[in-house]
Amino acid sequence: xxxxxxxxxxxxxxxxxxxxxxxxxxxxxSLGQPRRxxxxxxxxxxxxxxxxxxxxxxxxxxxxxxxxxxxxQQGERQRSLWFAAQILMAPSLAAHQxxxxxxxxxxxxxxxxxxRRLEIMPSLGHVYEQGQLLTALAGMLNLLAILDVIYTDxxxxxxxxxxxxxxxxxxxxxxxxxxxxxSATAKAADDAPGASTKDQPGASGPEATGSEPEPPQQDGxxxxxxxxxxxxxxxxxxxxxxGQRPDSPGTGGxxx
Amino acid sequence: MxxxxxxxxxxxxxxxxxxxxxxxxxGHWMWLLLPLVVVIAVVxxxxxxxxxxxxxxxxxxxxxxxxxxxxxxxxxxxxxTEVW
Numbered sequence: 001x002x003x004x005x006x007x008x009x010x011x012x013x014x015x016x017x018x019x020x021x022x023x024x025x026x027x028x029x030s031l032g033q034p035r036r037x038x039x040x041x042x043x044x045x046x047x048x049x050x051x052x053x054x055x056x057x058x059x060x061x062x063x064x065x066x067x068x069x070x071x072x073q074q075g076e077r078q079r080s081l082w083f084a085a086q087i088l089m090a091p092s093l094a095a096h097q098x099x100x101x102x103x104x105x106x107x108x109x110x111x112x113x114x115x116r117r118l119e120i121m122p123s124l125g126h127v128y129e130q131g132q133l134l135t136a137l138a139g140m141l142n143l144l145a146i147l148d149v150i151y152t153d154x155x156x157x158x159x160x161x162x163x164x165x166x167x168x169x170x171x172x173x174x175x176x177x178x179x180x181x182x183s184a185t186a187k188a189a190d191d192a193p194g195a196s197t198k199d200q201p202g203a204s205g206p207e208a209t210g211s212e213p214e215p216p217q218q219d220g221x222x223x224x225x226x227x228x229x230x231x232x233x234x235x236x237x238x239x240x241x242x243g244q245r246p247d248s249p250g251t252g253g254x255x256x
Numbered sequence: 257m258x259x260x261x262x263x264x265x266x267x268x269x270x271x272x273x274x275x276x277x278x279x280x281x282x283g284h285w286m287w288l289l290l291p292l293v294v295v296i297a298v299v300x301x302x303x304x305x306x307x308x309x310x311x312x313x314x315x316x317x318x319x320x321x322x323x324x325x326x327x328x329x330x331x332x333x334x335x336x337t338e339v340w
Contacts, residue, residue, distance in 0.1 A: 040303065053275060126282055130285050
């Protein structure tokens with residue numbers, strides 16, 4: 001596949017990826033996708049908080065829980081693979097530091113240290129497993145979100161920017177990019193001069209295109225999208241917006 | 257201090273400290289699978305769909321698909337372990 005001038009390179013957004021790691025959904029918001037970022041952020045954070053509420057802070061630990069079983073490493077607890085998934089979001093690191101800081105000391109006779117520590121009740125069994133699973137799942141879902149923002153297609157701006165009408169500013173490139181047409185009818189309408197993407201199946205309405213509904217023409221003629229729909233005379237043309245069916249041999253009837 | 261009595265198992269949360277004490281859900285952990293499936297569907301579809309107005313429908317479809325597959329797998333495993 002050769003790179004033609006009409007195929008822009010995908011944009012690399014490391015800052016958005018970092019923001020997503022620090023706070024799930026923040027990367028999408030920074031790229032001008034506020035609703036998507038809020039949905040993703042709330043879902044991931046709810047999962048993470050749910051895991052901590054169920055299992056407590058002890059579910060985020062780089063070591064496996066101490067079950068009292070002897071192992072080959074002289075009684076040392078083995079590293080937990082779940083921790084690798086949990087730290088895919090930064091709040092897990094903060095929770096882990098809080099847990100490690102309040103871990104019971106090796107020397108029991110430390111009244112001052114005992115007074116400073118929070119007494120974190122360890123969880124066991126299914127409760128521990130559920131908490132560990134939910135926090136690890138939140139991390140892995142956050143990885144999906146990070147991968148979604150780290151490389152973006154500048155032609156596929158799916159939402160209008162939250163602030164202003166866009167333009168050349170911002171990491172997402174041209175804010176006026178349309179959604180990619182998904183059907184021949186939509187492509188024909190898109191190729192027509194002055195056509196808008198309002199009737200395109202892939203468009204999500206004015207918010208996706210960042211444009212207002214097309215005003216009537218100055219000379220009183222119909223908007224080009226109606227003319228192109230009539231001229232194309234495709235039986236499957238979407239006429240829900242216009243309420244008119246284009247003339248075609250199969251439709252029957254004739255205009256007065 | 258939170259004092260809540262759950263109807264499912266008469267679990268008392270008196271003096272429960274959020275995030276410091278685990279929830280006593282030893283007998284009800286299976287109920288957590290459904291919100292887990294919903295969250296997976298929400299996040300995945302929120303990333304994949306271009307039109308967010310289609311998100312609820314797509315999430316419902318994916319939740320149904322996951323539920324059907326999980327039930328089918330559970331039935332298959334039950335048949336393997338109990339019948340055959």
